[in-house]
Amino acid sequence: MNKLIAAPGRLARRMLPFRRRPKTHADLPFFAVPAEAIDVLPDPVTFRRELLRLIAQARRRIVIVALYLQDDDSGREVLEALHEAKRRVPDLQVSVFVDWHRAQRGLIGKQKSEGNAGMYREAAARFGTGVEVYGVPVQSRELFGVLHLKGFVIDDAVLYSGASLNDVYLARHGRYRLDRYHLLQHAGLAEAMARFVQRHFLGSDAVQRLDVAGVPPTRLLQPAIREFRQQLQRAGYEVPPATLAAGEVAVTPLLGFGRADNALNATLLDLLRGARERVVLLTPYFNLPRPVRVLLGQLLRRGCRIDIMVGDKTANDFYIPPGQPFKAIGLLPYLYENNLRRFARAHRRQLDSGQLNLHLWRDGDNSYHLKGLFIDDDVAVLTGNNLNPRAWSLDLENGLVLRDPAHLLQAKHAAEWAALRRHATRLSDDRALESPRRYPAEVRRLLRRVNRVRLDRLVNRLL
Template sequence: MNRPLPSPRNLARRLLSLGRGRGLDLSGQASFAVPAQAITTLAGPTEFRDTLLSLIAQARRRIVLVALYLQDDDAGREVIEALHAARKAHPDLSVEVYVDWHRARRGLIGKGDSEGNAAMYRDYAQRLGEGVVIRGVPVQNRELFGVLHLKGFIIDDAVLYSGASLNDVYLARHGRYRLDRYHLIRHQALADSMVGYVDAQFRGRDAVPRLDRLPLPRTRDLQEPIRRLRQSLQQAQYEGISEAPGDGDVAVIPLAGFGRNDNALNETLLALLRGAQRRVILLTPYFNLPRQVRVVIGHLLRRGCQLDIMVGDKTANDFYIPPEQPFSRIGLLPYLYEANLRRFAHDHQGAIDSGQLNLWLWRDGDNTYHLKGLLVDGEFAVLTGNNLNPRAWALDLENGLLLRDPSRRLLPQHEAEWQALRRHATRLAHYRDLPGVRSYPPEVRKLLRRMRRMRLDRLVNRLL
């Protein structure tokens, strides 16, 4: 029988004990003892793509893929064709894909009206059969106010975890890539727990329709089912019988988070930051930290903890529009993030000068940056799709894997990942090294002035 799981608030209290020197109490949690050798950090998007396709081809019992989207492009079609091929080779294989409902039914931003990726799903189902079930998850009634940002590909007893979605740039097709983090964990109980969450929250719910067949319901007709889904998600956590870690094991704790209150993932992230003793590495693609995180970072710096923050250069942002291309309003976002970073650097210039705070800007040609997560004191790591921004904090459905590694068996992998990232990163020596608003393109300066005059900049930051 499963042990009762504590409330998110109780989980936060236990994690807060890190800062008081009592250690991390995992009793009663869905915590899985994973041998360190069963956890692998993949080197990059090409290895991630190859591993995903290999796992799909080898699958015999189940495939459950959860991502923001599965795109109608070469890489997306390669994945969906691999899924159909696996199902054809093994008719008893269960294949389910869950993507965001709103994102699947629209075209790309700025590309005009479209039936979205759902049209591709229906086309494959009509040609190859309905053995690959693709469902859309509407976390909110409108995409602006929240999306499915849950992550994890479970294939038999393997968990392939990344913040990446499935398209050409995430899977490094056609010479460009969007860099994320990629981890493969082979452990049956963890895989069962992650599948159990998806089954309990999504499978069979009226709010989660199939996208691979017609007719599709209207979102307005799903309002009451969506309300019930939100209520369920606010209470939901991963379940499972806890396992006591042995020598050489890593405790892996899957956590979900949805909404501002009693959000286990948010509280865990804050608790880990508060309890840090020596060093924190924080990764985020969009520098727009929630207020609570900024406050804790201030405390960390005041008590002498070393802090490394890596973000993407504005040109490595997926919304960046080069000057030679026609500008649209979505191209304002990278400049907003850069302005946030410049203000943060200004406020903490003393810590930058002393080397206590290191701000790293990642850039590699025309490739883009999408990393997120925490590394704390060499013992704790958080793998997550959470962007560490106000939207993730309050609107989107997020999850993450907390890894506790007291023996530091994974430290060589973490260090190798960090060194690889820094090969394409530059340390910011002074806030003035970042351009000011006066140097921005005229269209950007005009939009920023208008937003500040109407006091919309804070609202926009909360929705980003």
């Protein structure tokens, strides 16, 4: 019924010669957050310690939203800390939201298992059901979209990062996956992010508990998932009117879901369009959506300086080192490197002049998961959005836009950018990348097959 009601509007939008122009970022509502209430955490070890500290001190609510809470040492540490917080403060609201599909399968390439959901049920059996763990099915299949919302709300604090919760993201056992980590202390922002989850997740029949027995199969949830997706298309954060006073930064939470009327996508494009002098773009997978690539080209022609940091293919979380059994998923880092090679070749003149700088991050066998934007000296975007076609149209994303006209955060942003560059090298030109002729034989064979049928375009859209 909802589809029938919405059909005339969708048809009209397709037939119109143009779309209604979205609001510009100057029109965005915001929370006025004191600059001193926004902190940049330096590394994953500090992020883990801060998360556990906030959980231990929680008095009213803990709302964790992540792609996954892994069944490993770090995941169990966090889950047990949540149960201990609930035991210590019985009235504490503790809710965890993870992707429905990701939680109920094993790791890619590993034997079949009940996934992380088994850990949730085992913990509930040991500690009780006070910590509620929910699965959020953004799409009917994981391939077509996942829960990629970010932000942990603990009382009046928002701990924001693109990281999920497992050993590598939390730097256990000698390896880490680098992300960005920010702590914002503001009651209104925390309330808006918690209220969104309560209203749109807990209010949907598609969102089900994973820490209890008798979890329904996905096929029985299909009608509820379709209705949930339609609801998300219309959803957003509630931000009351505010004015910016001296010493404050404007912080706007934005939701992104679907190709049309996507507030996060539209705002990111508007922010890029308004860049005056400089853009810094961070992405773990060099597979930019076409609108972003077009805008970057326009900015370069306009004289803007652009810095892009991406992980070296060996720092990609899908990279399979030589000597280990190769699986098809290991082709992805090579596809992303080929994308980067084409981009560098197309903009060789700007690379030579220093107007365009491509930074490759690598630190031993650690991996890279950064995402976000710095624009001029007064705008920053914190987000889990990978800035790729999948994030642009399939996954449920969010972000925080920080507008800082008084440059109160400039020193913090500069320090963060300098720290990120510590393990990065500037790409001189496309020839500095490894030649495809030197790729492993299995990679070369798969690349020939993929390129022959133009399958790389489909792969880039879905992964």
